[in-house]
Amino acid sequence: MSRLKLLTFLVCIFFASFAVANEETLSQLYDLSNLSITESSTEEHLAEINRVALQDPSDQRVMALSNILKAHYYLTQEDFNKAREFLIKAKPLVDLIQSDKLTNEYLFANMFVLRSSSEIDAAIEIGETLYKKVMESWPKHKLSHLVLEQAYLKSFKYKYDESLDLLKLALDYSYESNDPFQVAETYNLFGIIYSELNDESSANEYYKKAVDIVELHPGLSRNTYLYTNLADSYRVLKDFDDASFFLDKSEKLAKEDEDVAGLAFSYQMRSRLLVDQKDYANALNYLKQAQEISDKIGEKLFNYEIHSELAYLYLMMDQLDKAEEHLDIAAANDSKQNDSDKFYMEGIRSSILYEKGLYKEAYDKLEESYENYRTQFNDDLVRVSNLSREQLDQAQLNFDNKLLAKENELTAKNMKESERFNLLLWILIGLLLLSAIILIVYIYRYRQLAIRNRHLAYTDNLTRLPNRRHVFLQIEEYHKKSKHSSFQYSVIIFDIDHFKGINDRFGHHIGDKVIKATKDICESTLSASDVVGRIGGEEFLILLPKTNETEAYRVADKIREQFENYDFGNLAEGLKVTASFGVAEVRTSDQNVDVLINRADRLMYEAKNTGRNRVMARSTI
Structure with a gap:
């Protein structure tokens, strides 16, 4: 009997020590999962994952997590096919083990893989759910990475306001974690969003900020695409010399780092530059090289862009059959899953039909593309078909x-x-x-x-006021005028106080009525030469020509009083609405309008932070 007890005791000790060893291995893998992108994108990191996993190769949790971490590694290399393979291996084990911590790591990696295969809605849903679960437990740099991806995904659905809000949060996380890589990535995505909003000057400034950070920290990994984005921004601004300079730099870095994805992206942007310079033959050569690499990467978004641009190139070279062939391939890889993409695609198809002499079909396709675009996205409608009057x-x-x-x-x-x-x-x-x-x-x-x-x-859909793009173009004109003369102007930025609470308590339909009432309040107070526009959800900007800060302050305070006296009770019983204002006058030292706008914006937030329902100007501080 005593021998049996001894044997049982020894068996228990064996399994307990085995369990402790497994937990230690698992802990090491979770530590690896929390490394920064710069650390986790190296070959040494992949080797360390394999080394740790071999300590307990039979443990299902170790197998699952190691496969997820390998998928993460290949995501940093933009090898989506390999990342997908490792997640497929991990999925049955994740489902079997039913661990929240393990599932979170799987979902994090899968979010990127879903984006690569065009499943944008599913990726957004995962990201939003995951953030709520891990916001208190994950390190800041990892939260920055998660939020940054969410901002990127939202841009695919043209939800730019949400993207910009998420980018601000990602930037906070990246600064809190003191991770220059994430800071650079965030500025880079700011550039991408502003570029999509056709504010290329702002986009260029953010791209330059991203590159400046990278050059201050030469140890940062995989930064070639930052130079490529900056180059393409210069191309859009018609600065072809700077565009070519940064493309040369990105190609050189990509080749040195053996960064095939970065090289493909650089080739794609080089092709765009050559197209703008009407050098279609060389543009086609670069784009074909990008296509070869794209086929290996396995990302639908990239394939969509490459084939749609090949279709356009072949159209320019009068090779209509090839243009149609690549247009069909692009349609099969349409990443944004949105009617706005159909606008671009059907615009090319309309031009192909026109070149074939099918004028009626060309017009019908053009009209169809307009309907798709108008229905899905009103605020960024700046492109039209190539079917011109000439x-x-x-x-x-x-x-x-x-x-x-x-x-x-x-x-x-x-x-x-x-x-x-x-x-x-x-x-x-x-x-x-x-x-x-x-x-x-x-x-x-x-x-x-x-x-x-x-x-x-150029028009806000709800109020029919000038939208953000319209107002900022007007400010740019005033700013140029002020630089070359004594022309003076001021801006007022104001925000409706507790607007989210109004929506939550009274409903969004009442919130919309408050926005419309804001338009009426402003127009009843302002002169004919003043410009008021809606630049955000509940944020407005007023542009006052030939007005100094003191006069602008009086205008803002008059509008503030109008809010207090307006009968919002007619909209909903018990509804009271106030607003907070920031007032700033242009200075000769303001290098660009961003400086002026940021000053007014800061003053508005100071008005909010000091109790709301007030006007703040430099003279009041």
Whole structure:
């Protein structure tokens, strides 16, 4: 009996020591999961994962987590196919083990893989759920990475306000963690978002900030795409020399680091630069090299961009069959899953149909593309189809020439059949007139469509006030004028106090009415030369020409009083609304409008922080 007890005791000790060893291995792997991107993107990191995993190769938790960490590593290399393979291996074990901590790591990696395969909605849902679960437990740099990806995903759905809010949060996390890589990544994504909003000057400034941080910390890994984004920003700004300089630098770094994804991206941007310079043959050569690498990477977004740009290039080179082929491939890899992408794709398809002489189909496709774009995204509608009036006029001229040639041929062939020829001529003239009428109708409708597009691109959908883009263009004009003369102007930025609480308590329909009432309050107070625009959800900007800070302060305070006296009770019983204001006057030292806007913005937040329902200006501090 005593021997049996001894044997049982020894067995218990064996399994207990085995369990302790497994827990130690698991703890080491979780420590590896919390390393920064700079540390986890090295080959040494992958080797360490394998070394630790081999300590307990039979433990299912160790196997699952090590496969997830390997997937993370390949995500840093932008090798989405390999990352997907390791997650597939981990998935059955994750489901079996049912550990929240392990599941969180799996979801984190899977979010990036889903984005690579165009499952944007699923990736967003995972990210939002995951953040709520880990916001108190994960290290700040890892939270920054998670929030940054969410901001990127939101941009695919054109939710730019949400993206910018998430970017501010990501920037806070990255500064708190003292992680320069995440700071650079955040500035880079700020640039991407502003570029998509067609504010390329702001985008360029953020790209330069990202590059400056990288150059201050040369140990940061995989930074070639930052130079590539900066280069493409210079291309959009028509600074081709700087664009070429930074593309040379990004290609050199990508080759030195054997960064195939970075090299493909650099080739793609080089192709865009060459297209702008009308060098289509060399542009095609670079884009084909990017395509070869893209096929290996396995990211649908990149494939979509490459093939849609190949379609455009082949269209420019009059190779319509190849253009259609690549357009179909791009459609199969459409990453954003959004009607706005159909606008771009169908615009190219419309041009292909036009080049084939299928004018009616070309117009129908153009109109369809407009409907898709208008329905999905009103605030960023800045592009129109290539089917221009000049092209339509040229088509009519070609038709006239063909008709005249036919008439001469028939007249020369047989004068005796003049009656028949005259009849045929009148029929053809009738067809020409009918075609001309149809073309005129198409041209008119096309121009109306373009006018509508331009109006929508600069107008807030709810209030019909100028939107952010419109207001900032006006400020840029005033700022240039102030730099070359004594022209003076001021800005007021104000925000409705506790607006989220209004929405939560009274409903979004009442919130919308408050926004509209804000428009009425401003317009009843401002002069005809003043400009008021809605620049955010509950944020407004007023531009006051020929106005100093003191006068602007009085205007802001008058509007503040109007809020206090306005009968919001008519909208909802018990509803009271106030607003907080920041006032700033342009200074000669303001290098750009961002400095002025930031000053007014800070003053507005100071008004909020000191009790709300007040006006803050430099003179009041």
